[in-house]
Structures are given as structure tokens and as C-alpha cells.
Amino acid sequence: MRILSDIKNLITQEPIPIEKVNLLGFSKNSGLQHALEPALDNASEILSSLEILLCFVKRTAVGDREKSIKNYVSQWMKLSSLNEHERFSKMLEVDLRLKHLVSLYELVEEQVADVKIKYIHEKYKEELSTDMKAAIMNSVDFKKQTTMKIAIPAEAFALALKRFMLRFLTLENQKEKEPLYHYLRDDNTLNFWPSTVPEELIDELFPENLLVANTYEAYTFTMNIIEKTREKQAKQAKQARQAKPAKPANTSNSNIGSKPGRRKP
Numbered sequence: 430m431r432i433l434s435d436i437k438n439l440i441t442q443e444p445i446p447i448e449k450v451n452l453l454g455f456s457k458n459s460g461l462q463h464a465l466e467p468a469l470d471n472a473s474e475i476l477s478s479l480e481i482l483l484c485f486v487k488r489t490a491v492g493d494r495e496k497s498i499k500n501y502v503s504q505w506m507k508l509s510s511l512n513e514h515e516r517f518s519k520m521l522e523v524d525l526r527l528k529h530l531v532s533l534y535e536l537v538e539e540q541v542a543d544v545k546i547k548y549i550h551e552k553y554k555e556e557l558s559t560d561m562k563a564a565i566m567n568s569v570d571f572k573k574q575t576t577m578k579i580a581i582p583a584e585a586f587a588l589a590l591k592r593f594m595l596r597f598l599t600l601e602n603q604k605e606k607e608p609l610y611h612y613l614r615d616d617n618t619l620n621f622w623p624s625t626v627p628e629e630l631i632d633e634l635f636p637e638n639l640l641v642a643n644t645y646e647a648y649t650f651t652m653n654i655i656e657k658t659r660e661k662q663a664k665q666a667k668q669a670r671q672a673k674p675a676k677p678a679n680t681s682n683s684n685i686g687s688k689p690g691r692r693k694p
Contacts, residue, residue, distance in 0.1 A: 430596060432480075433531050433620040435487050440494045442531045452523045453533075455540055471516050472540040478517045479534045482508065486530065494528035501527060539588075542595040546645065549598045552605045555642040557650055564636035565650060571658045581634050582626065583655050589613050589621040590648040598644060605642035610635050 436442070445453075455472075482498075485508060491501065499521040502508045512518045525533060557565075570580035593612055596619075597603050613621055614635040617628055639647055 430620055431618045432483050432487060433534065434618045436483060436531055437620075439487065439490060440492065440527050440530070442494075443528045445525065445529045445532045445536065449523055449525065449529075450536065453520055453536070455536055472537055474514055475517050475520065476534070476537050476541055478511045478514055479530075479537060481511065483530065483534065486527065491527065494526060496527050498525045498527060498530065498533075535592075538592070538595065542591045545599055546591060546594040546648070549594055549645060550601045552601075553594070553598045553603075553642055554645040555605070555640070557643055557646050558638075561636065561638055561643060561647070562650060564638050565647060568634040568636050569651065571654050572662075579630070579634075581630055583651060583658075585623050585626045587648055587651045587655065588623060590644055590651070592621045594644055594648065598641070603641055605640065607641045608637065609639040609641055609644060609647075610637055612641075 482502065485505065486501070489505075502511055502521065512521075565586075568581055569583050569586050571583045573582070590613075593609075597612065612619060614631050617631075622631060
């Protein structure tokens with residue numbers, strides 16, 4: 430979404446601190462276990478409210494990044510309708526600032542995406558070829574800091590695919606035979622990637638043989654490997670703890686304080 434770039438250019442943004450994310454009541458889903466669908470309506474309505482707020486912030490060109498979102502909404506009559514949504518109004522009770530606005534939008538967006546991407550058109554769920562799978566494996570780092578490989582972080586790759594599906598493929602008017610890199614590599618104003626991933630890395634390593642038609646399967650393939658890698662690493666860590674020898678008891682001072690035996694005459 431280009432408006433996210435506009436907001437970033439207008440107000441320097443920061444991630445929401447984890448303790449405040451917890452207060453918001455949203456979860457950071459990192460697997461294929463999707464959010465419960467009854468929660469979708471709530472998240473979708475909040476997302477719509479946030480889109481209105483983003484447009485208004487852009488139009489008013491406010492520059493005070495430390496201003497609370499709640500106070501900003503309260504000062505504009507045209508935004509008063511946003512408080513009619515109970516969940517949105519409750520969310521504003523968390524002390525969030527305008528510098529958290531993009532992070533808040535992306536957090537709510539992820540809750541919506543976890544459900545909606547399952548229902549994108551079948552034309553965007555075309556199977557990956559062997560070469561496509563190999564390209565993903567060569568470009569993406571699934572082992573995090575356990576390797577010196579220079580690659581796109583797996584979680585960031587999956588997140589970019591998920592954002593693209595929600596923002597572009599739920600409308601079903603995207604040409605499925607277009608190269609996926611046109612969107613996820615060539616236009617950084619669309620804000621699919623976390624800010625922690627350098628543009629140079631994406632430019633150099635994003636798989637060029639993926640098509641828009643392969644988006645869902647590329648996401649599923651990536652998430653399955655992420656989960657298997659986590660399970661393997663957790664198992665290895667558990668085995669390492671179990672294999673660690675127990676410290677021997679300290680017996681060097683075991684005789685201190687004992688009574689000496691009676692000396693024979």
C-alpha cells in the first residue's frame with residue numbers, strides 16, 4: 430500500500446513495543462494455524478477504520494509523531510464515527526502514538542490475512558515446479574542465525590507473500606501469469622517487506638521464476654519449511670540439554686567436621 434509509504438515519509442515510524450501488542454489482544458501468527466473466523470469481522474472493521482485514519486493523517490499532514498492516536502482521533506469531528514466501533518475504541522485505550530500507526534495497521538492486517546488468504550481464487554494457487562522450490566531454497570534463509578548464508582529471512586519472505594495476497598489477490602483481477610517480482614521486488618512503495626530487510630537483498634535474491642499464480646503455494650511451501658525447521662531446532666535443543674552431563678557432587682570436604690577415630694594404644 431503506497432499510503433503506508435506516504436505516512437512513513439510524513440511521520441517517522443516505530444514498531445509497537447511487545448508489551449503493548451499483548452495489550453491490544455492480537456496475536457502474531459507465525460504458522461499455518463489461521464485465526465478463528467469469528468474474529469475476522471472485528472479485525473476487518475478495525476482495518477477499515479485504520480484505513481480511514483491513515484488517509485486523514487496523510488491529508489492533515491500532522492508531524493507530531495509523539496501525539497497519541499486517541500487524542501488525534503478525538504480532535505477531529507470527521508473521525509468521531511470511528512469511536513462507534515467498540516473494539517476500535519477499546520484499542521485506542523492502549524497508549525499508542527502516531528509513530529506506531531503503520532505498525533498498528535500491519536498488525537491488524539495480518540489478523541485479517543490469516544483468514545482471507547485461504548479463499549483467494551484457485552488461479553493463484555498453482556503448484557510450484559521443482560525449479561521454483563529450488564529457487565526459494567536458494568534465496569531464503571530458514572535457519573536464521575545458525576548459518577552464515579546471505580539470504581532473505583524466511584519469516585519476512587512469507588510475510589511479504591501474505592501481504593501481497595491480501596492486498597492484491599482477494600480482488601481476483603490480477604493477471605496470474607505476471608512475474609511475482611514485479612510486485613515484491615521492483616516496487617518498494619507497496620510496502621510488502623519488513624523494514625529490517627534491506628532492499629538490496631530483495632533485489633539480488635528474490636526468485637525470478639515465481640509467477641503471481643504461484644503465490645499461495647510459495648507461501649504454503651515456505652511456512653511448512655519454517656515450521657519443520659523450528660520443530661527440528663527445538664528437538665535438537667532438547668536433546669542437547671538431556672545429553673549435558675550432570676555436575677558431580679562436591680565430595681572434597683565431605684570429611685570436614687567428622688570425629689576422628691580412637692587411636693589404638
